[in-house]
């Protein structure tokens with residue numbers, strides 16, 4: 614479905630261009646996740662889905678995937694249900710009072726949220742019209758803007774790296790970590806985002822990560838990504854595909870530290886856990902707007 618979407622004629626995608634509501638299509642190099650260090654934007658295309666109502670998207674959708682809307686909506690619902698469970702487990706683990714503190718902040722009944730289901734496609738270097746430098750990345754270094762992220766990747770498509778505590782070493786995140794080799798699909802990766810970092814004074818770290826071009830070997834160029842992919846998929850032309858579900862609480866949720874003895878006892882400090890943090894209590898909406906403005910310079914330049 615991702616392949617069909619991104620293969621759609623460019624005017625179909627153009628008609629769904631990303632808006633200030635963070636929904637829609639973002640073209641190659643349009644988003645820059647690490648503006649301080651990138652020469653050009655990310656070498657990726659993405660499509661963000663916001664809310665659905667009765668299986669219908671509440672935003673323009675390329676005709677090519679209109680028939681898929683109910684399935685995308687159902688998948689988004691599954692991600693939502695899983696994110697609520699994970700939020701409950703985090704509340705229990707951190708001894709937050711009440712333990713469903715995070716969960717209730719995420720209920721759809723609380724109001725609109727920044728939650729986004731995102732399809733992503735990253736071309737191989739060989740498919741780019743422009744020469745790339747060693748500094749160019751598929752997705753620049755960043756932390757995620759929501760509370761937690763669910764990430765779905767494909768076998769044979771490495772590239773995701775996290776920044777270690779030392780602040781300079783990048784470590785690859787295996788798609789199929791040891792013990793999951795026999796799973797029918799790679800496990801869902803869960804990442805902590807900025808909001809859980811705010812809420813826990815940095816006890817939960819908003820992991821800085823990026824997506825790099827493979828240097829050589831698996832997934833490096835056209836054809837190389839064929840081996841070990843999902844059954845039936847042999848022709849992805851070296852493209853890397855992923856899907857991210859960015860879980861956000863309702864827009865008015867305040868990001869002060871949560872009632873928890875464990876959080877209170879944590880002395881690591883917010884600055885260590887979240888590079889963007891200042892100790893001013895923002896709402897989820899204020900934080901999201903701030904982050905979007907930094908990564909979509911073109912979209913926000915008139916303001």
Ligand SMILES: O=C(O)CCC(=O)C(=O)O
Pocket residue numbers: 731733752757764766773822823824855856857
């Ligand atoms: O594609 C991936 O593996 C990661 C994407 C990502 O970090 C993001 O979209 O925020």
Ligand SMILES: [Fe+2]
Pocket residue numbers: 755756757822
């Ligand atoms: Fe990310």
